[in-house]
Each structure stands twice: as C-alpha cells, then as structure tokens.
Amino acid sequence: MWFPDHAYLIPLIAAASFVLILFFGKRMPKKGAEIGITALSICFVMALATNVQWFSHVNSAEHEAEVAQEEGEAAEALVSSESTGSATEPIEFEVEPSRASWTWWQSGDVTFSVGMLLDGPGVMMLFVVTLISLLVHIYSTDYIGGDRRYTHYFAFLSLFSASMLGLVMSETTLQLLTCWELVGLCSFALIGHWWEEKPNSDAALKAFITNRVGDVGLICGVIILFFAADQSFDIVTINEMALNGEISHLALLVASCSLMAAVMSKSGQFVLHTWLPDAMAGPTPVSALIHAATMVVAGVFMVARLYGVFFQGFSIGTSSVNPLVVIGAITVIGGASLAFVQKDIKKVLAYSTVSQLGYMVMALGVGAWTAALFHLFTHAMFKAGLFLGAGSVAHSVHSFDMTEHMGGMRKFMPKTFVTFLICTAALIGLFPLAGFWSKDEVLSGAQQLGGEGGYLVFMVVGLVGAFLTALYMTRCIYLTFFGEPKGHAADAEHPPHESGRRILVPLYILSGMAIITGFANLPNSGVLSGSPDGASLRFEHFYEPKGSYFPSVLETFDHPEFNVLIALGSTIIGLLGISLAYAWYWKGRGPHGLTSRNKFAKAGYTVLVEKYYLDHLYTGIIVGAVKGPIARGAYWFNQKGIDGVVNSAGVAAVKSGKFVYERIDQGVVDTIVNASGSAAGGSGQRLRRIQTGRVQQYAALLFAGAAILAGIFIIVI
Amino acid sequence: MDDLLLNQFLLLGAVLFCIGVYGVLARRNAVLVLMSIELILNAVNINLIAFGAFWGSITGSVFALFVIAIAAAEVGVGLAIVLLIYRNRRSVDLDDVAEMKG
Amino acid sequence: MVAQNVFFYLLAGIILFSAFRVVTSNNVVHAALYLVAVLAAVAAEYVLLAAEFVAATQVLVYIGAIIVLFLFGIMLTRAKLGSDQDLTHPHWALSAATAVVMFGVMGYALVDQFHWTATPLPADTRLVSVDGSNSATVSDSVFTAYLVPFEVVSVLLLAALVGAIVLARKD
Numbered sequence: 001m002w003f004p005d006h007a008y009l010i011p012l013i014a015a016a017s018f019v020l021i022l023f024f025g026k027r028m029p030k031k032g033a034e035i036g037i038t039a040l041s042i043c044f045v046m047a048l049a050t051n052v053q054w055f056s057h058v059n060s061a062e063h064e065a066e067v068a069q070e071e072g073e074a075a076e077a078l079v080s081s082e083s084t085g086s087a088t089e090p091i092e093f094e095v096e097p098s099r100a101s102w103t104w105w106q107s108g109d110v111t112f113s114v115g116m117l118l119d120g121p122g123v124m125m126l127f128v129v130t131l132i133s134l135l136v137h138i139y140s141t142d143y144i145g146g147d148r149r150y151t152h153y154f155a156f157l158s159l160f161s162a163s164m165l166g167l168v169m170s171e172t173t174l175q176l177l178t179c180w181e182l183v184g185l186c187s188f189a190l191i192g193h194w195w196e197e198k199p200n201s202d203a204a205l206k207a208f209i210t211n212r213v214g215d216v217g218l219i220c221g222v223i224i225l226f227f228a229a230d231q232s233f234d235i236v237t238i239n240e241m242a243l244n245g246e247i248s249h250l251a252l253l254v255a256s257c258s259l260m261a262a263v264m265s266k267s268g269q270f271v272l273h274t275w276l277p278d279a280m281a282g283p284t285p286v287s288a289l290i291h292a293a294t295m296v297v298a299g300v301f302m303v304a305r306l307y308g309v310f311f312q313g314f315s316i317g318t319s320s321v322n323p324l325v326v327i328g329a330i331t332v333i334g335g336a337s338l339a340f341v342q343k344d345i346k347k348v349l350a351y352s353t354v355s356q357l358g359y360m361v362m363a364l365g366v367g368a369w370t371a372a373l374f375h376l377f378t379h380a381m382f383k384a385g386l387f388l389g390a391g392s393v394a395h396s397v398h399s400f401d402m403t404e405h406m407g408g409m410r411k412f413m414p415k416t417f418v419t420f421l422i423c424t425a426a427l428i429g430l431f432p433l434a435g436f437w438s439k440d441e442v443l444s445g446a447q448q449l450g451g452e453g454g455y456l457v458f459m460v461v462g463l464v465g466a467f468l469t470a471l472y473m474t475r476c477i478y479l480t481f482f483g484e485p486k487g488h489a490a491d492a493e494h495p496p497h498e499s500g501r502r503i504l505v506p507l508y509i510l511s512g513m514a515i516i517t518g519f520a521n522l523p524n525s526g527v528l529s530g531s532p533d534g535a536s537l538r539f540e541h542f543y544e545p546k547g548s549y550f551p552s553v554l555e556t557f558d559h560p561e562f563n564v565l566i567a568l569g570s571t572i573i574g575l576l577g578i579s580l581a582y583a584w585y586w587k588g589r590g591p592h593g594l595t596s597r598n599k600f601a602k603a604g605y606t607v608l609v610e611k612y613y614l615d616h617l618y619t620g621i622i623v624g625a626v627k628g629p630i631a632r633g634a635y636w637f638n639q640k641g642i643d644g645v646v647n648s649a650g651v652a653a654v655k656s657g658k659f660v661y662e663r664i665d666q667g668v669v670d671t672i673v674n675a676s677g678s679a680a681g682g683s684g685q686r687l688r689r690i691q692t693g694r695v696q697q698y699a700a701l702l703f704a705g706a707a708i709l710a711g712i713f714i715i716v717i
Numbered sequence: 718m719d720d721l722l723l724n725q726f727l728l729l730g731a732v733l734f735c736i737g738v739y740g741v742l743a744r745r746n747a748v749l750v751l752m753s754i755e756l757i758l759n760a761v762n763i764n765l766i767a768f769g770a771f772w773g774s775i776t777g778s779v780f781a782l783f784v785i786a787i788a789a790a791e792v793g794v795g796l797a798i799v800l801l802i803y804r805n806r807r808s809v810d811l812d813d814v815a816e817m818k819g
Numbered sequence: 820m821v822a823q824n825v826f827f828y829l830l831a832g833i834i835l836f837s838a839f840r841v842v843t844s845n846n847v848v849h850a851a852l853y854l855v856a857v858l859a860a861v862a863a864e865y866v867l868l869a870a871e872f873v874a875a876t877q878v879l880v881y882i883g884a885i886i887v888l889f890l891f892g893i894m895l896t897r898a899k900l901g902s903d904q905d906l907t908h909p910h911w912a913l914s915a916a917t918a919v920v921m922f923g924v925m926g927y928a929l930v931d932q933f934h935w936t937a938t939p940l941p942a943d944t945r946l947v948s949v950d951g952s953n954s955a956t957v958s959d960s961v962f963t964a965y966l967v968p969f970e971v972v973s974v975l976l977l978a979a980l981v982g983a984i985v986l987a988r989k990d
Contacts, residue, residue: 724929745907748847755881
C-alpha cells in the first residue's frame, strides 16, 4: 500500500513542476516542456502503481470478508443445519480509504487540516487526469511549438493538473474549495493564453466570472455543511452524518441546492453552460484537458464525492424528481441541439461535452453513481481523442471552421480520420465501444432506479439525446472529412498534410482507450449474466467506495441491471441518427433548405444559432439593465428635476418601469425578458435618489440605521 | 463608589463613540473626519479592554491590538486618499466631493 | 480602590473634554493636539484596566505614528492655520441629534443590562501572567491561538502600505 498511502506526492510533483518551469523553464533547451513531461510521466507511473495496489487492496478486503463470512456460516451451520446466505449474494465488505492528514492552520479552537482521502473515485481520477494530462503535454509540444508564451503555457498545464489531482484526493471540503478555485484560475489563464486578441481574453473572463457565480454556491454549501456537521470540514464525517440522519433534511437540501449551483457553473449545466463553448478560444490541447479530465468534471466529481449529502438532501432513490436529474436532462437535450448548428468543429465538441455532462449529472440524480463515474471515465478518453483530433485537423488547415475551410480531409489525414471516427463511434455509443457500455448503464439506471419506473421520462430524454448525438456527430464527420475540400483545405500550393508523431501518438492511445475502456464495467446481469466473475463489473468493484460514508449503506441505493432492450434500443436509435444524417448529407435527401422556406423551422434554427438567447440575457438584459437605464436615468433626472419622480410610490414604480421599458426596447431585441430588465431598472431608479454622493450623508444613514436597529433590539429583547 | 465598575468604562466608551459619530457627521474637513473615526475606534477599544478585564480573558487585549493595527492601516490609506483629493481639486471639503451622485 | 476611581473620573473628564474639542475646535492643528490628549488619556485608562501592553502600543502607534501622519496630512493639504469657521457644517445640530439619540439607545441598553452596582470589575484585574505583567500572556495568545489573524493583519498592513504609496505618489 505504499503508493496509495503516498499518493499526495502526485499533485505535489505536478505543483513542483509548475514552480520549476516558471523559474527555470526559459533556460532549458526545450523551454520547459521537458520538465512538465517528465513530471507528468512520473505522476502517471505513480498513478498506475496506485491503481494496481488499490486493486489488490480491494481484493484483499473482499477476501477477508469472504473468509469471515464463511467462518460465520460454519459457526451458524453448527447451530442450525440450514444454510442462510445464498452463494450468489454479493459479499458486503468495507474498503478502508487511504488517508493522511496534517494541520494546516488553527484559529482559536478550530483546526483546519489538509490531507488526503483516497478511495475508488479518487484512484480512478488519478489515472484519468495523469494520462490525459501527459498526452496533452506531449501533444502540445508540437501543437503550440514556437509560441511566444510556450514556457508559461507548460507551467500552467502543470498547475492545472496539480490542482485537479489535489481536488480528487481532498480530505476536507475546504481543501476541495481551494483546489476548485485553483482549477478555475488555471483555466482562466489557459483559455486566455492568446489574450492579445479581444475575443480570447473575453472568453477567459467569461469563464472566470461565470464560474464565480457557481463558486458562491460552493462556498455557501461548504459553510452550511460545516455548521450542520458539528463544525467539521471532513468529507467522510459529513457524508457519514448525512447518511446517518444526524443532519436535518432541510440543511442537506439547502446545502445540496447551493452545491448544485457550483456544479451548474463548473460542469457546464444548462443556463450556466455558456462559458464552455466560448472557452474554445483557448489552445485546443487545453480544451481537451478542460473537457476531458479537469475543470468540467470537477463538478461531477464533487457531487460524487459528497454523494451522501446529495443522496439524502435530494432524496435520491425514492423516485422523487430532483434538481440534479432535471438540470441534467435539460442539459442533455439543450447541449445536443445546440451542437447541431455550430460551424466551428470545436464548438460542436464543446456542446457535445455539455450534453454528455448532462448524462453524468442525470445519472447521479437517478442514483446511478457508478454509471455516472463510468461515463465520466469513458467520456474522458473519447472526448480528449476528439478534441485532439479536431486540433490535428485544424493544425493543418489553420482554421476551425468546418463549412469554410474543411471537407474531404480524410484523403489528406487518413490517420487522424480513423482515430476521429473511432472516438465518434464511441461517443455515439456503437457496440462495442466505450460509450455504448457507459451510456447504456446511465439509461438502465434511469429505467430501473427510483422505485416503480420513477425516472422513466429521463430514460426517454437520454434516448433522444443519443439520437441527437448521432446526428450532430455524423454531420461533423461529413463536413470535416467528406465532401469537397473548401477554403484552406483546397489550397493547392499548401495542401493539408498529416500531423506529426507527437500529435498522432496521443490520438492512437486515446482511440485505443475509447475501444477498450467500455469493457471495464462489463455487466453481469441480464443476457450477459454469464460473464466471468473476474472480468465483469470491475469498475464498480474497484472504484465504488465501500464504507459507511457512501450511500450504499442505505436500502434505497441500488445498481441498475443490464437491459438488452435498452441496449438494442439505444444502438438502433444511434444507427437511425447516423443513417438519417447520412441520407441528408451524403445523398442529399430530405427537405433541404427547409430553414429558408419554412418560417417555423427558421425561427427554431435562429434560436439555436443564438444559443437560446442566453448570452443576450446575461450581457444584454441583466448587465444592460443595471448599467444602461441607470446612466440614462441620471440624464433624465437632470433634465426633468426631482418633481417628476416624487409621486406616490406606486405611480413612481409604474412610471419608471414604463420608462425603462421604452428605453430598453430600442437597444435590446428580446422582449420576453424585458420584464426582469424593467424591474431591475425600476428599482435602480428608486434607489438612485439615495445616492447623493455625499459621504457624510451615507454615514448619517448608517449611524441612524444602526441606532434604530439597536433600539428595536432593546425593545424586543 | 469604591469599586471600579464595568459600566463606567462602557458608558465612557459610549460617550466617546457618540462624540466621534458627531464629528464624522458634522465636520467638513476630511482630515477631521478621519480624526473622529479614531475617536470611535478608541471608544471600541475601551469596551474591548473593559470586557477583557471583566471576564478575566486576554482576548480583549488581543482584539484591541488588532484594532490599533487596522486603525494604522486605515489612517494611512485614508490620508493618502485625502491627499489625492486635495491634489485634484485643491480642497478637502467633503461637500465638494460628490462625484458619486447617482 | 478609591484612588483608582478618582483617577478614572479625572481621565474620563480629560477624554471627554478633549474629544469634545476635537470635534468642535475651529483650528485643525488644535484638533489634532486635543486628539493627542484623548489618546494619552485612553492609554492611561488601559493601565487602570491592567492592560499595560495595549497602553504602550497605544502610545507608540497612535501618539507616535498616527498623530504624526495626521499632522503631515494637515500640512500637505495646506489647511488654514489658525481659526477657520468653515470646519463645521451649518446643519451640525442634526448630527448632534443623531449622536444624542445613539447615546440614548446605548446608554439605556448599558444601564439596563449592567446596572450600577451589580457589575464591579474583579478586584485583581491583573490577568494571569508570569512576571507581573500581562505582556507575556498577550504575546502567547497572539502567537498561538490568534496566529492566523495576526498574519492576516500583517498582510493587511502590507496591502495598506502599497495602496497608500500608489495613491499618494505623484506620477
């Protein structure tokens, strides 16, 4: 158990690599890339060793439990000759997580500790993060070779990996929060890597600020849990107390809702997902890292980590419709439909990630913990492969635009094409690739968990999502690799060429993983119930926590079984999507030009292109309403003086609301959301009069208010 | 009248506090407003020390020390701001500084 | 104990009179000097409460440093030396009313809660200490239980230092 017990060294090595690159990188012959690659290689090897030792740890725990059970049975058999336990029943056993803990600081009586809590999900994430990060490092040496901030880029890649590795083995919620913020910071730096161009720095800011919204939720959740769990930040303690019913349901519900906000922003769930597609402004390897291994899965991982809290808080497993499953389902459909209208290959993949994250959150919402984490695992492999493949194509045509500069790329880049095809098939979920197994498990979870078909609706949503996935990915393949070369791809003087080895090798590895990782959790039920014990459900066996801090102690926690109908159904639906897209693009069948002829279809298309107008809502309406009308209001105030406003409160509210409505109508198109805008503007109008700009008047209000409050307290108490 | 009472310190603090509040509200010179804020902070410190003595706890003294440290920082930054205002408009009259009027 | 009481009222008188002059004086420099008197008398009150370390800090930091800063501020802003009628708002009565109301609320609460005779301070207000002073106790406390706030304050001071320089320097 040396490696699991010392796994905290892994993030430390990556962090040390950050410091080394920052200080010595520029003087190294390869500008610091070699430090990062060496460090990450060490991390990867250590993560592998950790996995291996963890497997034997789990197996020995199971073996001990088996022996104990047999002894118990033997003892029982002496008393009564009946055999009580059937041989097929899985044996209950606990696996002790690897832990380490140090005092970070203390204030008064409260001690804050840092430490390591390494169990199944952490071990799994160690493997995913180090593998993908290492591949991204190697890939980047070619992809951004010769860049002006090459060294800083590698430094931040290292820090990014370090913070994510720290996050997955956090012992306390406070540590989780710290690493969470670090991940956000690194993503900000990397998305804005080419900050000289305005859209890039805007995208970085957007990612950062959108994540701030969710971070507030995380902080609130951490604080609520701290006080609810008798002043403890310890994740195991919090989960145990939540599962034992020592924390009131209300506190858990409020905490879960707060944490939900964090998941929505970090893991790109609907309404707060808008930063994710914009984050494509960063270098492609960074997108791969963000979308596969770090950043976005942090939210899913956080839910998985604090699953006891969510399980009780949202009453998962008792067929109640909870925010997790609803938001997840909306995201599945919303993300997939947006992916369909994108012209930028990376944005297709970005929305695809949004949609796939929806699956994971939905799976967590229905109680299929293992399915969610398994999907995270397989998705990391093929999505990283897709991003790196897209980067490989873009590297040779110098554009991400599928409709303008790509097409027919399969002739120029056959190797990239094959890997991209494999990863796409895995994403669509074709048998027997990775996505087939994991998506199927999510769908089975929605079908079987939560009592009497409690989540059946969400299974349908999942199937529709699978259909859409097949459609947009086939479209993406067609536009990129088939048809006639266009734009840069058709440039006769500089024809596109296959990428170099440092780009191709990571692609091979990832597409290989996309083929085999699905078998990591081969089902052992339904038609596949004959599969050998040592080969089936390995993922669940090794990576699902077994202990008092995980909901498996509860009756309502269950695993879905393999359902051949769902498996067949989702495959057929996937194939249907592919063939529809095939008929549309390759054969030119179907009502082409529908969007230009049919008003209704055109409106739908526009809504999708405008990304459901969410960005308009955020920047146009909310920011605009706070900024624009107030500024205009000040002007208007100067013009008309105070008399116009000083009416009765109701009249003033109506007037100002109407006024803002008229002004805003000219600047912003969308009329639906105007109501909220005018409300904000109206209240701004009213509040403005207090703002005389005189400090002492503010101070007078402050002191008078304090005196009145104190007076009230004296009277009341 | 022969024991020191907790309340006499607290009331002294209260009076000092209110004098400070009056100074903050009534003075026009920014430097004088900052001085009045010092009066308020001292009033708070008297309370802290008095309660510390009353409960036999050292925490009151420690907090008073922190208040003094923060007061020093506040005066430094405050006077820098006043200086900047003076440099820009040749006056430290707070009535002239109403740029933030909504 | 009578002597302590006598000193208390003497110091309280100095504090209140000087504080009153700080907020009413028509001369900025006089106000600053009255502030010195307030601070010194408050330091003496601390000694009465057996908090000599805080008293020493009060003298060093407040009278030694902050007052000097104020005097610099007064000079650099070229305040009118001598009497200046413009230092107080014309509607000062309103401010006075606010202050009086505040005192009413606070005074009522204090008298209601702690009464006059019921809450004497412990006869031996000297806190647990090793060598007859409470400085050791204060430092023990600052460097163990309150280490983190202490470090945070040092960062705050650094930030204030940098901020003050950035604000006040001439570009």
